[in-house]
Amino acid sequence: MAVPLFLCLGNMPPTVRDILDIIETIAPAHLAESWDNIGLMIGSPSDQVRSILLGLDPILPLLDEADTLGANLVITHHPIIFHPLKSLCFEQPDGQFIRRAIRKKINVISCHTNLDSVFPGVSDALATRLGLINTEPLVVQENNSMHAGLGRIGNFPEPLPAREFISRLREACHPPWLLEAGERPEKITRAAVCGGSCSELAETAMLSGAQVFVTAEIKHSVARWAEQTGLWIVDAGHFATENPAMAEFAQQLTGGITSRNYNIDVMVTENQNSPLQLI
Numbered sequence: 001m002a003v004p005l006f007l008c009l010g011n012m013p014p015t016v017r018d019i020l021d022i023i024e025t026i027a028p029a030h031l032a033e034s035w036d037n038i039g040l041m042i043g044s045p046s047d048q049v050r051s052i053l054l055g056l057d058p059i060l061p062l063l064d065e066a067d068t069l070g071a072n073l074v075i076t077h078h079p080i081i082f083h084p085l086k087s088l089c090f091e092q093p094d095g096q097f098i099r100r101a102i103r104k105k106i107n108v109i110s111c112h113t114n115l116d117s118v119f120p121g122v123s124d125a126l127a128t129r130l131g132l133i134n135t136e137p138l139v140v141q142e143n144n145s146m147h148a149g150l151g152r153i154g155n156f157p158e159p160l161p162a163r164e165f166i167s168r169l170r171e172a173c174h175p176p177w178l179l180e181a182g183e184r185p186e187k188i189t190r191a192a193v194c195g196g197s198c199s200e201l202a203e204t205a206m207l208s209g210a211q212v213f214v215t216a217e218i219k220h221s222v223a224r225w226a227e228q229t230g231l232w233i234v235d236a237g238h239f240a241t242e243n244p245a246m247a248e249f250a251q252q253l254t255g256g257i258t259s260r261n262y263n264i265d266v267m268v269t270e271n272q273n274s275p276l277q278l279i
Contacts (some may be wrong), residue, residue: 015048022256027118030146038110043106043107051073053071053074053267056246069104075110077111084258117141122213124152125245129168131138132152133156135152138143139225151201152194162184175236176237176240200222213234241251243272250268
């Protein structure tokens, strides 16, 4: 007796190419910055995917965790191959990662600035957790109609005391530290965020009406500028400001996989922390 087609499709595991197609519907490749490297870093598009593990950074423990969980596809935010490789040394961290991924037959995909710019994306995860509404890109990406761009700026439904804002920020992304520059306002009605290293967008945030700008890796010159202009800048760390987006991305990816009748798990590592810690 013939087996119904939909049952066959439902039982067929997706390939890496299928997952790439789903990612394209979530964070299209054309939204990535021209200098970036995204997509399949290591592996074969035709490999069948058993399960998926997500993590912000491509580090060796992530591969070991994937191997333990039986996940043969790892998706990271930061790409393991960023600049063109002139050599591949297995004694260096990147070379070790690439060799181990190949040995363990684990495919690796990166979703970097395409996930930064798309709506909803990296900065949306942080903005939503802070309680911002009516958000829009801090820097609108040209030639698109997807509400896409870097960073987000929005309003609070009611003016928020600065102390409460700090409490929300700690709860939103569990930063290993909070560094501030500029004068702390008594209450905040409009705030800007940009997950990762967006120090150069501080003036854009101020000109857009933000009273506080949350990002990471604030440059010394920008901190001095904030002192003189009155914008309150909070550095919450690169990892902390981006990592909340991985859980949101996993939900979107799960939705795309389920809609295509694939039956595989999408997991997010809980074993990554900021490489920088206070001592």
